[in-house]
Amino acid sequence: MEELSALAEGFGHALTWYNVALMVLGITLGVVIGVLPGLGGANGVAILLPLTFSMNPTSAIIMLTSIYWGALFGGAITAILFNIPGEPWSVATTFDGHPMAQRGRADEALVGAFTSSFVGAIFAVALITFLAPAVAKFALKFGPAEFFAVQFLTFASFLGMGRGTPWKTLASMCLGFALASVGLDGVTGSLRMTFGYDELLNGFKFLVAVIGLFGIGEILTSMEDGLKFSGADAKLRMDAVIRTWKQLPRMFGTFIRSCIVGCWMGITPGGATPASFMGYGLAKRFSKRGHNFGKGELEGVVAPETAAHAAGTSALLPMLTLGIPGSPTAAVLLGGLLIWGLQPGPLLFVEQKEFVWGLIASMYLGNVVGLIMVLTCVPLFAAILRVPFSIVAPVIVVICAIGAYTVNNSMFDVWMMLAFGVMGYLFSKLGYPLPPLVLALVLGDQAESSFRQAMLVSQGDVTVFWSNWLSGSIMTLGVILAFWPLAQGLMNRFGRSRPAAA
Amino acid sequence: MRMKSWKTIAKRLGLAAGLGVLASAPALAWEPTKPVTLIIPAGTGGGADQMARFIQGVIQKHELMSKPLIVVNKGGGAGAEGFLEMKASANDPHKIVITLSNLFTTPLGTGTPFNWKDMKPVKMMALDQFILWVNASEPYKTAGDYISAVKAGEDRAFKMGGTGSKQEDQIITVAIEKETGGKKFTYVPYDGGGKVAVQLVGGHITSSVNNPIEAVAQWRGGQLRPLCIFDKARSTYTAKVTEAQAWGDIPTCAESGLPIEYQMLRGIFTTKNATPDQVAYYEGVLKKVMETPEWKEFMEKGAFNQTTMTGSEFEAWLTAAEARHRELMTGAGFVAGAK
Numbered sequence: 001m002e003e004l005s006a007l008a009e010g011f012g013h014a015l016t017w018y019n020v021a022l023m024v025l026g027i028t029l030g031v032v033i034g035v036l037p038g039l040g041g042a043n044g045v046a047i048l049l050p051l052t053f054s055m056n057p058t059s060a061i062i063m064l065t066s067i068y069w070g071a072l073f074g075g076a077i078t079a080i081l082f083n084i085p086g087e088p089w090s091v092a093t094t095f096d097g098h099p100m101a102q103r104g105r106a107d108e109a110l111v112g113a114f115t116s117s118f119v120g121a122i123f124a125v126a127l128i129t130f131l132a133p134a135v136a137k138f139a140l141k142f143g144p145a146e147f148f149a150v151q152f153l154t155f156a157s158f159l160g161m162g163r164g165t166p167w168k169t170l171a172s173m174c175l176g177f178a179l180a181s182v183g184l185d186g187v188t189g190s191l192r193m194t195f196g197y198d199e200l201l202n203g204f205k206f207l208v209a210v211i212g213l214f215g216i217g218e219i220l221t222s223m224e225d226g227l228k229f230s231g232a233d234a235k236l237r238m239d240a241v242i243r244t245w246k247q248l249p250r251m252f253g254t255f256i257r258s259c260i261v262g263c264w265m266g267i268t269p270g271g272a273t274p275a276s277f278m279g280y281g282l283a284k285r286f287s288k289r290g291h292n293f294g295k296g297e298l299e300g301v302v303a304p305e306t307a308a309h310a311a312g313t314s315a316l317l318p319m320l321t322l323g324i325p326g327s328p329t330a331a332v333l334l335g336g337l338l339i340w341g342l343q344p345g346p347l348l349f350v351e352q353k354e355f356v357w358g359l360i361a362s363m364y365l366g367n368v369v370g371l372i373m374v375l376t377c378v379p380l381f382a383a384i385l386r387v388p389f390s391i392v393a394p395v396i397v398v399i400c401a402i403g404a405y406t407v408n409n410s411m412f413d414v415w416m417m418l419a420f421g422v423m424g425y426l427f428s429k430l431g432y433p434l435p436p437l438v439l440a441l442v443l444g445d446q447a448e449s450s451f452r453q454a455m456l457v458s459q460g461d462v463t464v465f466w467s468n469w470l471s472g473s474i475m476t477l478g479v480i481l482a483f484w485p486l487a488q489g490l491m492n493r494f495g496r497s498r499p500a501a502a
Numbered sequence: 503m504r505m506k507s508w509k510t511i512a513k514r515l516g517l518a519a520g521l522g523v524l525a526s527a528p529a530l531a532w533e534p535t536k537p538v539t540l541i542i543p544a545g546t547g548g549g550a551d552q553m554a555r556f557i558q559g560v561i562q563k564h565e566l567m568s569k570p571l572i573v574v575n576k577g578g579g580a581g582a583e584g585f586l587e588m589k590a591s592a593n594d595p596h597k598i599v600i601t602l603s604n605l606f607t608t609p610l611g612t613g614t615p616f617n618w619k620d621m622k623p624v625k626m627m628a629l630d631q632f633i634l635w636v637n638a639s640e641p642y643k644t645a646g647d648y649i650s651a652v653k654a655g656e657d658r659a660f661k662m663g664g665t666g667s668k669q670e671d672q673i674i675t676v677a678i679e680k681e682t683g684g685k686k687f688t689y690v691p692y693d694g695g696g697k698v699a700v701q702l703v704g705g706h707i708t709s710s711v712n713n714p715i716e717a718v719a720q721w722r723g724g725q726l727r728p729l730c731i732f733d734k735a736r737s738t739y740t741a742k743v744t745e746a747q748a749w750g751d752i753p754t755c756a757e758s759g760l761p762i763e764y765q766m767l768r769g770i771f772t773t774k775n776a777t778p779d780q781v782a783y784y785e786g787v788l789k790k791v792m793e794t795p796e797w798k799e800f801m802e803k804g805a806f807n808q809t810t811m812t813g814s815e816f817e818a819w820l821t822a823a824e825a826r827h828r829e830l831m832t833g834a835g836f837v838a839g840a841k
Contacts, residue, residue, distance in 0.1 A: 046573070050559035053796075143706030144690070184579045184612070187691055189667030190838060191579060191612050198586050201614075202578025322703075323719040324696045331545075334696070335552045338715070338803070345719020409574055449693070456690050457661060457706070 003130055010357030013058055014365055022063040023362065027370045030070015034086050035077050037211050037403030042329040044071060049336050057340040058358040064336060065316070065362060068329050069121070069370045072272075072312050076113035076305060077381055080106060082396050084215035084403075089272040089308035091210055091438055092280040096293060096300025098218070103296050107240035107382040108247075111375065115248065116255065116302040118371040120310035123259040124266065125363040128317050132349065135314075136321035139267050144453035145464050147268070149474035151447035154274045156482035157281035158439055166485070168432045176440025179204045186445070187452045199412040206273075206442045208404045212417035213434055215400040217424025219393055240378055247298055254283045254303050262310025267318055272311040277439050279307025285484070313363065320344055320356065532779040534596055537570040541588065541599040543581030543608075548665075548694060549630060549713055549804075551575065553768055554600045556800055557627075560791050567787055580604050580666065582614040589620040592774040598624065598784060603670040603766045606827035611668035613838035618824065621771040623816045624784045627792070629765035629807040631737065632674055632711045633752065634729040635721075637702055645730040645758035648709065653683045662687040663698045663707035668836040670766055671698075673827070674711045674732060676834040677762045702726060713766070715804035718743065730755040732764045737805050749805040765807055767823065769816070785812055 013019075033044035045064050052060035075087030080097035093113060100109040127135065142150075159169070182193045183203025194200040248255075258279040265275035283303035284290045293300040312329075319330040323345040337344050342352055349356050384392070404417035427434055458464035466472040540558065544550045558573050560566070576584035581604040588599050599621065609616045634645055642648040652660050662678075664671025675689050690707055692698050695716035702710045702717075703725045710717070711732070720726040722744050730753050731737060737749035755762050772784055791797055792810065801808055811819055831837050 046555065049555055050562045053559040053563050140700065140704035143701060143704060184582075185667075186693055187667055189580065189611050189669065189672075189691070189836070191614075194579075198582075198614075201583050201586075318700075322700050324694075324700045331694075332555075335555055338552060341799070341803075343719050343722065343803075346723030346725065347719070408576070408578075449691075453690050453692070456688055459658065459688070 006353065006357045007129060007361060009354075010359075010361035011365075013354055013358035014062060014361040019059055019062050019362070020365070020369070022059055023066045023366050023369050024373070026063040026066025027070040027073075027366065027373055030067040030072075030370075031074035031077075031374065032070075033067065034071035034074020036406070037078065037084055037086050037207065037215070037400065042332050043406070045329055045336075046332045049332060052336065053340070057337075057342055058355050058362075060336065060340060061333070061355070061359050062362040062366070064333055065359065066366045066370070068312070068333075069366045071329075072121070072309050073114060073117055073370055073374045075308075076117070076301075077110065078399075080109045080113060080301070081381065081384060082215065082392075083218040084396065084400060085210050088206055088210065088442060089276045089304075089312065091214070091273070091442075092276040092304035092308075092435075093301055094214055095280065095304075095435065096295075096297050099294070099296030100298070100301065101385065105296065106385055107378055108244045108298060109301050110378045110381055111240050111244040112248070112298050112301045113305045114371060114374045114378075115245065116258075116306040117309040118367055119255055120259055120262050120306035120308070121313045121367045122364070124263050124310045124313035125360065125367070127263055127314060128363070129360055132317060132321055135267055135317060136346075139318050139322060141470055142268050144450050144457055145467065146471045146474070147270075148447060148450035148454050149465060149471040149478065150265070150268060150270055151274070151443055151450060153474055153478040153481065154270070154278045154281075154443060155439065155447070156478040157278050157285065158436065159482050159485065169436050172427070172432050172434065173436035173440045176437035177444045179209070179437075180441050180444030181448070186449045187456075199410070202408060203445075204416070204441065205407050205413065206438075207407045208413045208417050209420050209441055210438060211400050211403050212420025213424035213427070213438065215396060216418060216421025217428060217434075219396060220421060220425040221428060222389065222393070240382075241375055244298070248302070251287075251299050251302050254287055254299055255306055257282055257286070258303050258306035259310050262307035262312075263314045265307070266311035266314030270311070271315065272308045273442050274439075275311035276304035276308035277435075277442075280304040285481070316363075320348055320359075321346065532595075532777065532783045534567070534569045534783070536596055537572050538567065538596045538598060540571055540573045541584045541597060542573060542575045543577060543584030543599060543604060544602060545575060545577040545694070549715060550600050550602045550768070552715070553627070553800075556796075557600075557788075557791055560794055560796050561787065563796075564790070564794060566790050579614065580608045580612060580669065582608050582612060582616065585609075585616045585620075586614065588771070588773055589616055592620070594773055595776040595780040598770055598772045600627075601767055601769050601771060602630075603673075603827070605767065606824050607669045607673070607831065607836075610828060610831045610837050618771070618820055620774055622774055622776045622781055623820060624770045624772055624781055624812070625788045626767065626769045626809065626811040626816050626819065627788065628768045628801060629809050630713050630715075630768055631805055631807055632670070632732040632764055632766070633714055633717070634678075634732070634755065634760075635699070635702060635710045635712055635717050635726045636708065636729060637705060638725055638727045639705075640708070640727070642727075642729065644753070645755055645760050648729055649678075649682055649760060652685050652687070655685065657685050658688045660685075660687050660709065661690055661707040663690045663692055663701050663710045665692060665695045665698060667691040668831070668834075670764065671711050672836070673830050673834065674762065674764050677764070677830065678760065681760055681762075699726065713804070714749065714806075718803070718805075728752045730758045730760060732762055733807060734763050737807075739802050739805055741802065767820075768806070 044067050075090035076093050078084045078086045079090040079093040080101050083094050083098040085091040085094055097109045182200055185192050261279050262275045280303050284293045287299055289297055289299055315330045318324050319334050401414050404413045407413055454464055465475045540554055542551050542554045554573050558571050561571050576587060591597050605618050608614055636642050662675045672689050675687055679686055695712050698710045699712050699717040699720050701707050703720050717726055732755050736754055739749040742748050770788055
């Protein structure tokens, strides 16, 4: 139990008044950054990074990681209240979080989101505490074939999610892939589908699309419904925390599943966004209440939030032990480490014990402090819904526009966001599901480049995906999941005498 | 001389800048009248990003500029996004950009209408090195060993990982292929240098040409082995990096029978119509940055070649570097079809 004594020492370094004050400051800033769409955790950390150069490295990273925790917590707030994902990983939170808010259960959704974020993070920190070296070795096994297998599994776990016909899901996903392929092709280094427009060099930014599709689309839909906000009659009750916590134990299976998915995606590194989609997809498939997902089910908030936070936290592990960032924010923190004179990599745990264990201890503390802070603010957040829609709507549009602008400091993105807003409205009118489009947009180009890298390595041999047990088993699992709805449908149709497949 | 007058006038100009009238008068030294934007034509976390944010930190810590310096990433289209913004803001001297080799490779490889002459060169900060790395568990001790193995092996059996496509890493790979007796590498492009180093440790590729800073952690951890450095002389840093070796102990590639030299520009440019005073202002700030102890430490950590140039010397260097990239990329067939 060498780790425990090292951890105790770490708490000694982290638990000073100065550091706790930095933690509170960082989390507050992080929540604000998380709430504002566009201004992501990575940007927030990058903006504040230079401020920390005069601090000692332990305090500096405590403050910066606290911003990160805050952003992870904060992303859920606007997702639930206004259907605007503040961060990419809170897209999946909108699927059930916003319907809950519309039914006057915003407070429960918020408490559920914050609590499950916390659970996911603590699970991931525990993993970092005790298994860091072993886990780091596992991450090294991931080459292009393995990465593609994981991305394929994410898509597979998501198939058949839409409420419409599978063909509409497929159409939506294909449109997502098409949009994802605009811009620079990383494998050949040439431009694709930019049609000579410089504005399209950057491709369609995931956040711009999402802010438009969800945020603006939602406003358009509500306007049609007569300018009223259905969450407005929510009663403010102060027992939201206890009420929600009572419901959580029966979601034990979902918590465990999402924690594992999240940690795995964070380490490999797939990132928090795919983790949240995969967590949601798997919960929908395997939970008893899966058929209710999308209509305002608490479990549909818990699943993606747990996975996203577990992934966001465990993404720091490959950064510390291997020097590869598991997320954009981790990439900026990595730059910070170098500037503070620390060299992330295999030797960090040996040479910089005080820093590493101080950081790990601060992860526990930061999440506890963060949870307390956001939970106490739940009634405040929920009360925003009581403001009349005619006042809130313009504010939301302005926030969306600022968010879309901040992603790339480009006015073109704001127009793009409005176009996506109209598209989102049309999609919901015509019964096309948005999630598959969004998933393809965020993962499409990654999956494409992993696939093509794997093909380069294997000289065009597709069996490379089954060349070792790791990618082979993930791919097989993916194929099974992809054809599960089809098999289930066939069984229901032709084999009614046999027991149901579920 | 210029520095002296610049200093004395700087204070008075604080007032002048407030009025916003005298600042544009050409006879006086120039000071920014609004926040200055430093554009990084690459994503967060990469080498250019690290250096830009480091410069920002040093400027802020030592209060070297009277107005804030804002750093933004504009990495779309292999950096074309950032460069096109510089080109479009030719009359706004409050924008500067940090460059990497995509200053030359992106216009050639993608056909984006852009050239370094669309900007005003300020200062070469340093040159980033490239090193040939293999996994430490491989038997190759020298670049010669490795090249003979490639020669003896099957065509495309050896996998070279690198950052991006048709960019510096692949250009070096193509240059190495001239020495391997017709045997080619399978070049696998990744989206970042850190990822390449880790893929090399995991054995998914056989070699890389990572920058020192991207692979130093794995070298120190005994997972990667440097074979040679693509410079004309060995590195001047002699402090031990691992227990046995310093950067200076890595032989040059030419010593090992691989006559290739390649370095990447880390330079700062401002917009095209900047006046000499404006260029001089940025030059002065950057000179002070380079005098700080933090900068020296940063240089050593990344084993940078500390060559620095300004003015016509820098422009001559750029002209030569552009011609060289054109030649290398044309030879490799990387130039986008002329429109």
